[in-house]
Amino acid sequence: MAKKISRFEKFVMKNPFIQFYMFLYLNVKILSVVAHGHGGTR
Amino acid sequence: MAKVVILGAGIAGHTAAAHLRRQLSKEHEVLVVSPNRNYQWVPSNIWIGIGRMEPKDVIFPLEPLYKKKGIGYKQAKVSSFHPEGSDTEHKPFVRVEYVFGEQKGIQEDITYDYLINATGPKLAFDLTENLLPGTNKTYSVCTYDHAAHAWSGLKDLIGKLKNTNTTARILIGTGHPKATCQGAAFEYILNVEQELRRNKVREQVELTWISNEYKLGDFGMDGMLMRVSGKPMKSDELVEMVFADRGIKWILGAGVTKVEEGKAFYENLDGEFKTEEFDFAMLIPAFSGHGFKAYDKANKDITEKLFKGFMIVDADYSSKPYEDWTVQDWPETYQNPTYQNIFAPGIAFAPPHSISKPRKSKNGTDIFPSPPRTGMPSGITAKLVADNIIDSITTGSESRKHKGSLGNMGAACIASSGYGLLQGSGISITTFPIAPDYKKYPESGGRDLNKTIGALGLAGHWVKLSLHYAFIYKAKMKPFWWLIPE
Ligand SMILES: Cc1cc2nc3c(=O)[nH]c(=O)nc-3n(C[C@H](O)[C@H](O)[C@H](O)COP(=O)(O)OP(=O)(O)OC[C@H]3O[C@@H](n4cnc5c(N)ncnc54)[C@H](O)[C@@H]3O)c2cc1C
Numbered sequence: 170m171a172k173k174i175s176r177f178e179k180f181v182m183k184n185p186f187i188q189f190y191m192f193l194y195l196n197v198k199i200l201s202v203v204a205h206g207h208g209g210t211r
Numbered sequence: 212m213a214k215v216v217i218l219g220a221g222i223a224g225h226t227a228a229a230h231l232r233r234q235l236s237k238e239h240e241v242l243v244v245s246p247n248r249n250y251q252w253v254p255s256n257i258w259i260g261i262g263r264m265e266p267k268d269v270i271f272p273l274e275p276l277y278k279k280k281g282i283g284y285k286q287a288k289v290s291s292f293h294p295e296g297s298d299t300e301h302k303p304f305v306r307v308e309y310v311f312g313e314q315k316g317i318q319e320d321i322t323y324d325y326l327i328n329a330t331g332p333k334l335a336f337d338l339t340e341n342l343l344p345g346t347n348k349t350y351s352v353c354t355y356d357h358a359a360h361a362w363s364g365l366k367d368l369i370g371k372l373k374n375t376n377t378t379a380r381i382l383i384g385t386g387h388p389k390a391t392c393q394g395a396a397f398e399y400i401l402n403v404e405q406e407l408r409r410n411k412v413r414e415q416v417e418l419t420w421i422s423n424e425y426k427l428g429d430f431g432m433d434g435m436l437m438r439v440s441g442k443p444m445k446s447d448e449l450v451e452m453v454f455a456d457r458g459i460k461w462i463l464g465a466g467v468t469k470v471e472e473g474k475a476f477y478e479n480l481d482g483e484f485k486t487e488e489f490d491f492a493m494l495i496p497a498f499s500g501h502g503f504k505a506y507d508k509a510n511k512d513i514t515e516k517l518f519k520g521f522m523i524v525d526a527d528y529s530s531k532p533y534e535d536w537t538v539q540d541w542p543e544t545y546q547n548p549t550y551q552n553i554f555a556p557g558i559a560f561a562p563p564h565s566i567s568k569p570r571k572s573k574n575g576t577d578i579f580p581s582p583p584r585t586g587m588p589s590g591i592t593a594k595l596v597a598d599n600i601i602d603s604i605t606t607g608s609e610s611r612k613h614k615g616s617l618g619n620m621g622a623a624c625i626a627s628s629g630y631g632l633l634q635g636s637g638i639s640i641t642t643f644p645i646a647p648d649y650k651k652y653p654e655s656g657g658r659d660l661n662k663t664i665g666a667l668g669l670a671g672h673w674v675k676l677s678l679h680y681a682f683i684y685k686a687k688m689k690p691f692w693w694l695i696p697e
Contacts, residue, residue: 171455172448174667182668185633191670195639199674202621202641202662203587204696207595209543209614210648 213239213604216305216323218289220245220273222253222586223557223593224329226697229688230597232282239604242283244321246310248272250686251355254586255679257398259358260493261406262366263630266355269679271687280688286311287319289330292517294550295508296322303552324552325600328522329593331558332498339387340469342496347472349386349492352399361493365403368491372412379490382475384421386494388466391431391581393422396495397450398626403493404457405629405636413458420454420461421475421487421494423578425570427451427461430624431580433567435642436656439665443655446640449665453628453638462487464570466578467494482573498558498581516547522555523547526563533568538618538648540564544611545596551609554600556592558584566646586682587622588645590697591615617646621662625675628667637671640664 174182181187215231217224220243231241249270258264277284287307294303302322309317334353336342344351350361368379383400385393400420407413420427428434428446435446454461464480475487475494500520507513517523526542540563547553555561566582595613602610621643629636641664647657655663685695 171451174452174456178667182636185669188669188673191666191668192673195666195670195674196677198641198664199623199625199639200696202643203591203623205621207591207615207620210538210541210616210618211543 213324214322215239215241215325215327215600216321217241217243217327217329218245218305219329219331219557219559220247220250221329221331221557222589223331223559224327225250225273225686226590226593227327227329227556227597228277228282229686230594230693231601232280233693234601235604237281240283241281242285242321243273243277244285244287244289244305244307245273246286246288248274248286248311252679252683252686253353254675256352256355256358257395257402257627258630259355260350260352260361260365260399261402261630262362266359269355269683271683276687285309285319285321289503290318292503292505293320294505294517294553297506297508297510303550325603326553327593327596327600328553328555328559329557330501332521333501335387335497335499338497338499339467339494342386342467342470342494347470348490349470349494351496352395352493353392353495364491365406369407369410369412372415373410376415378415378417380417380419380488382419382421382487382489382492382494384465384494385423385580386467386470386475387497388423388468388478388576388578389581390423390495390497391583392495392498393424393430393580394583394585394624394626396422396493397430398628399493400459401453401457401626401628402630404459418459419487420459421465421467421477422461422463423466423580425464425480425568425579427454427463429567429580431565431567431583432642432645433647434656435640435647435658435663436660437640437642437658437663437665438660439667443660444665446665449638453667464578466572466576470494478572478574478576478578480570480572480578500561516549517553519561521561522553522559524555524560526561528561528563536564537650538616538644538646541616541618541646543614543616544599545592546611554596556596557589584617585622585624587697588617588620591620594697618644618648620645625671625678627672627675629672631672633669635672635676636667636669637673637675639666639671639674
């Protein structure tokens with residue numbers, strides 16, 4: 170049975186003010202994961 | 212003076228050319244050979260396919276930019292590789308054929324000191340019977356013109372639904388038992404769903420996801436465990452939650468082998484042969500190598516030294532069972548082991564194996580996703596290849612200092628799930644590493660849970676839209692473009 174997206178979660182997902190902070194967080198996260206180095210494994 | 216030849220001007224080829232030109236002095240030649248006169252930012256094709264962007268928004272002509280920056284350009288396609296030269300040409304060369312203008316059809320041998328093969332995949336529609344974009348009510352979004360065509364088909368269907376109050380079936384997913392790029396199809400189905408709602412015809416449409424994945428959210432990466440709102444969640448649970456919310460049905464473990472007008476024929480993992488009917492379908496084809504040939508100095512066929520479908524690089528290609536796969540199998544420098552001045556970043560390199568667990572149907576048909584190599588890794592691998600070549604040229608000794616294995620590299624998959632500044636939405640997933648490292652992260656499905664996160668909401672749409680503008684800015688090599696990471 171799939172988990173349901175609650176009304177509150179939908180509100181958070183659509184609220185532009187909350188999402189603005191999420192936007193900033195995601196940009197920082199993406200930069201830290203993608204741009205923050207890569208290398209070999211051997 | 213060194214000459215670097217780059218085949219292909221997609222994300223990988225164009226990134227390599229831009230970095231090489233910026234860092235190498237003008238005495239060194241940088242030459243791009245690519246049959247498409249335009250650069251295209253492929254990830255935004257999704258929005259062309261729903262009529263929210265036009266091809267002109269995702270492309271720009273390469274020649275004027277290259278002329279301005281001092282990068283040579285030939286609108287041609289490579290047909291054969293001659294890494295030892297020939298009896299008349301002592302330098303290695305590639306044979307290319309012009310595809311446009313007065314020189315169309317003319318062949319030329321282009322010599323090089325370093326060669327970057329960034330020709331990406333061949334969109335192998337021919338591997339699925341009658342799967343041709345624009346025929347049999349089936350479309351593709353793999354190129355900007357395919358996507359524009361898909362939009363015209365979808366627009367017609369929406370118009371018909373509005374005018375006649377009838378019902379329709381839409382099928383979106385993978386069009387081959389070993390297709391990859393599930394992420395693009397996933398984005399497209401969610402965007403189509405939103406457009407149907409916006410046009411007030413959603414109730415009239417049965418929307419179905421068809422895929423060669425064993426579980427939803429596999430994405431060719433064996434799925435992933437991630438942190439969503441601080442809690443661990445599997446990608447199949449996340450996608451199932453989104454599909455249930457949007458009323459999208461799904462068919463999994465399906466290898467589409469044939470298409471007829473409004474019908475997709477597939478085999479599933481239980482070995483059953485089934486048919487799914489549709490009024491509009493978008494099915495991603497198999498990606499294959501281009502079928503290039505290679506010859507030695509004596510003109511003997513040495514294709515197997517360079518190609519295994521895609522180009523052979525420093526991966527471990529020995530065949531071993533899924534349980535024995537390790538991140539060490541994945542390449543680090545994208546250098547061909549036999550001809551060390553040839554490299555293949557982006558999609559052009561032959562992967563050692565898939566990332567998803569290989570599965571066979573009861574009839575023995577392979578049905579599982581091939582490994583994806585998305586835009587960010589394509590850019591990163593191209594830059595590291597360029598950096599090694601730059602170091603080698605400037606220091607005079609061959610450098611392989613820059614490395615980047617998919618087993619030690621992160622990716623951000625920002626899946627648009629609806630367009631609109633306030634009505635849009637997106638599913639943002641960061642993954643580290645791309646190829647799971649089950650030894651390093653045994654408790655979390657091979658991924659670092661601090662770096663593998665998922666988030667749903669409007670912010671994802673803004674991120675995807677800002678990446679569109681940022682990467683086109685970067686590709687146009689506008690001031691300080693190199694500060695934007697790959
Ligand atoms: C619809 C869609 C959506 C996507 N969305 C995302 C996304 O949101 N995020 C993400 O990270 N990735 C995404 N991807 C994947 C991403 O687009 C690819 O990873 C990326 O384009 C690969 O870059 P590449 O340069 O290796 O290959 P390509 O982009 O395919 O470029 C290959 C180049 O080689 C040229 N070429 C072909 N044949 C020859 C020849 N014979 N001689 C010379 N040149 C040749 C082509 O003209 C082209 O210029 C998406 C892909 C698709 C199809």
